[in-house]
Amino acid sequence: MRAMVYRGPYKIRVEEKDIPRIEHPNDAIVKVQLAAICGSDLHLYHGLMPDTRVGTTFGHEFIGVVHEVGSSVQNLTPGDRVMVPFNISCGSCYFCSRGLLSNCHNVNPNATAVGGIYGYSHTTGGYDGGQAEYVRVPFADVGPTVIPDWMDDEDAVLLTDAVATGYFGAQLGEIREGDTVAVFGAGPIGLIAAKTAWFMGAARVIVIDHLEYRLEKARTFAHAETVNFAELDDIVVHLKRTTDGLGADVAIDAVGAEADGNLLQHVTSAKLKLQGGSPVALNWAIDGVRKGGTISVMGAYGPIFSAVKFGDALNKGLTLRMNQAPVKRQWPRLFEHIRNGHLKPSEIVTHRIPLEHIAEGYHLFSAKLDGCIKPLIVPSAS
Structure with missing residues (x-):
């Protein structure tokens, strides 16, 4: 697959990587349809976050179609169109059971504070992110949610974090x-x-x-x-x-x-x-x-x-x-606001950038060029 790869501060490129595989029975593999660059990604891009390792794929805002599921996954099937919160959560630890999904105790062995986050350095677990054609989604029965038929893709991807x-x-x-x-x-x-x-x-x-x-x-x-x-x-x-x-x-x-x-x-x-x-x-x-x-x-x-x-x-x-936002906890009320017309997240989107040109997208967003407020990334998976 094609994926964004970090090569050092201000240095990113698109490279060939292996398509992620099922590593645990609770995993799913999601074929990414739409991702985004977040202001938090710029902290990585600029070298401000520790333990951001060369070879990492960024991206914690993405939606896609379920490509494959592990043997224990019950709530998703291949072909489901899903939105994935940036928090990786087990759903059952002390913190998850109290609604602190961003502080999950089981998904990040490297920290005592934040839990796991896709594509956000090894301080948040070292998980590859969604600025790629495919991404591995752990605890697939906990985080991902099937996107309602009435919701636009661009609204859905912005709900995963921003x-x-x-x-x-x-x-x-x-x-x-x-x-x-x-x-x-x-x-x-x-x-x-x-x-x-x-x-x-x-x-x-x-x-x-x-x-x-x-x-x-x-x-x-x-x-x-x-x-x-x-x-x-x-x-x-x-x-x-x-x-x-x-x-x-x-x-x-x-x-x-x-x-x-x-x-x-x-x-x-x-x-x-x-x-x-x-x-x-x-x-x-x-x-x-x-x-x-x-x-x-x-x-x-x-x-x-x-x-x-x-x-x-x-x-x-x-x-x-x-705190880092416990994303999934916010969704029921936000779904209501969007469906009732009180909020249209995609109104803040200014740029739609092919994955192949993501380096230019980061530069555009970082340097605040061309009125860029929120850039989306469109993978080219076949």
């Missing part, structure tokens, strides 16, 4: 009726978080970014107020001024490890790997939310030190809530 994560970010904010919600980052997850904050009773939604084309999408897709922080001396002061001096009730960090920061932050995070990422957006959230407010962290950070203003969060009495 939409579920953005919605989960708004949920973690514990938004109450009348709240002002500040969303840092107008990428796909920030856009979904801003859009769905209205569903939870927000009275104001403010999206902060520095790229005008993304802010325009926040206005048209999420119907949010927008702020270009590059045009301000101090984004925190601006937030205070627009909220009667108090700050936002809820702040959502939808940026993570690659927030634009000062030179020291860039060198210590991106170059020397001394931080798990630039904490600029998270620190702005801590400073920009009101005392007693809530911060939801959806942006991805590496599993090492980051210079977060924890003392300020403590002294302000803030609630910080965060």
Whole structure:
């Protein structure tokens, strides 16, 4: 098969790899119909995540058709059209049984925190991802779900991470009726978080970014107020001024490890790997939310030190809530929103790129060229 292969920071290519095989009776092999590049994939591409090994295939957002199933799989049959959550979960451990599907204890021997994730370095289990023609799906009776006949493929693939994560970010904010919600980052997850904050009773939604084309999408897709922080001396002061001096009730960090920061932050995070990422957006959230407010962290950070203003969060009495989204838990409600016409995820898709040109797709997305917000990858499997 053809698959995207990592060869080092900023170096990816499409190569021939063996089609994955059934390794356990609970496995399925899925022929990928549609995948996506996620902002989190860029952290790998830029070399920000530890133990990202040469030869790895990225991609944790994908849908496809079941090609083969192991002898113990009961819920799927070859030919089923399925969507696969980015979490790999056993469904029965202490954490899975409590709904913490992203913290499964049985799928990742290399960490005590996050569970397994497709195509996301060996810190998350070392599983190959779906930016390929075929992918192995462990615990096939737990994660994959047959796509409803009424759902479009492009909506379905976005539900495997971006939409579920953005919605989960708004949920973690514990938004109450009348709240002002500040969303840092107008990428796909920030856009979904801003859009769905209205569903939870927000009275104001403010999206902060520095790229005008993304802010325009926040206005048209999420119907949010927008702020270009590059045009301000101090984004925190601006937030205070627009909220009667108090700050936002809820702040959502939808940026993570690659927030634009000062030179020291860039060198210590991106170059020397001394931080798990630039904490600029998270620190702005801590400073920009009101005392007693809530911060939801959806942006991805590496599993090492980051210079977060924890003392300020403590002294302000803030609630910080965060996790990798337990994707499948979000699906029933999101299915309702999509079927009822309240949400159309594919509206944030800007590019559809053949697998053969995925290197160009990563460059386009990374360099923020051609108004790229969400690129999809189309494999060429026969």
